[in-house]
Amino acid sequence: MKVLIHKEKREVVDGREFIVSKARQYFVTDLSKDVHTLHGVISKSDLSKPSGSVIQSGTGKEFVLLDASFIDVYKRLRKLPQTIPLKDIGLIVGETGINSQSIIVDGGLGSGALASALAHIAKHVTSYEVRDDCLATAEENIKKLGLTNITIKKKSLYDGIDESDVDLITLDLPEPWKVIPHAAKSLKTGGFIISYSPSVPQVMDFVNELHKQDKLLYLKTVEIIERLWEIEGRRVRPKSTGIGHSGFIVFARKIKC
Ligand SMILES: C[S@@+](CC[C@H](N)C(=O)[O-])C[C@H]1O[C@@H](n2cnc3c(N)ncnc32)[C@H](O)[C@@H]1O
Structure with missing residues (x-):
């Protein structure tokens, strides 16, 4: 299992700061399929890269790929x-x-x-x-x-x-x-x-x-x-x-x- 993290991106235009790309996290359980995100598609071939790799979506947005840890899995369990x-x-x-x-x-x-x-x-x-x-x-x-x-x-x-x-x-x-x-x-x-x-x-x-x-x-x-x-x-x-x-x-x- 993997975690994909996109950090928020900001830009200053005319002295005012704007969020140009919102932070997103995706938890990936099926590594045999491409991942569809709000910031474009991540190719399944990138999911086998080492933890910490920076990979790009189809729209050129950067994501950090992490191996899922105990707490990543724990937080996504079905809780009664x-x-x-x-x-x-x-x-x-x-x-x-x-x-x-x-x-x-x-x-x-x-x-x-x-x-x-x-x-x-x-x-x-x-x-x-x-x-x-x-x-x-x-x-x-x-x-x-x-x-x-x-x-x-x-x-x-x-x-x-x-x-x-x-x-x-x-x-x-x-x-x-x-x-x-x-x-x-x-x-x-x-x-x-x-x-x-x-x-x-x-x-x-x-x-x-x-x-x-x-x-x-x-x-x-x-x-x-x-x-x-x-x-x-x-x-x-x-x-x-x-x-x-x-x-x-x-x-x-x-x-x-
Ligand atoms: C609030 S839940 C426990 C939540 C659990 N600590 C967790 O982290 O997911 C209470 C549970 O106690 C169970 N329970 C009620 N009476 C019990 C008993 N006499 N012996 C064992 N379990 C019991 C219920 O079925 C219920 O699943």
Whole structure:
């Protein structure tokens, strides 16, 4: 898979700056066909050139050709509603310190976004899911990403966790508090459990249940607010589009075996 990037081109006419060619990006999955862009056709013969090559479309516009990376593919996956955004995944990875040796249990799998992002870093991820449509979408996404270290289980996390000595458990399901007793057994001492929920009552019930478990230590609840900025010469200001809510992340840690 390849990415074609055309950078915006500007020209100054009579002291005023104009955009003469708008920025465009194309994600190419079929390398056996020419690519039709708004800036002309890119020949299929150019798609086999090395990453970083500058190639020209039929109308003489320049494109940079890149090999698609994990994140290029990830951003274009089919995502089901309520998929966790990257800003929240970033915090989970940072706060739990997962690495190439980490063993993770995740659920519900949904479209497999969180499981895949974690599997890109960790040794192994097992993800639980109960719905067939989600399983099919996630399997397709995991295949597109070429990940081979995810095990999918069609099973409810409320009924128990098969894995033991787990470094991190990530919960993104309607009643996460039902998993707490299973997580207390399944985590290794020092391991983390996080719960990602869109609404306040879910956070309340989860944290209240955590406090009943002497093996688990409640750490904190965080909401990440991401604000995009517009940079146009000296016109530098926050974008006027509203800041949306995604979810709250509750962090806890196993402190007793
Ligand atoms: C918000 S989605 C998860 C999104 C996922 N984290 C992602 O990144 O794509 C919640 C999922 O939990 C699943 N689910 C609900 N109850 C479950 C249970 N008891 N065990 C496992 N999965 C469950 C749902 O079918 C749904 O796919």
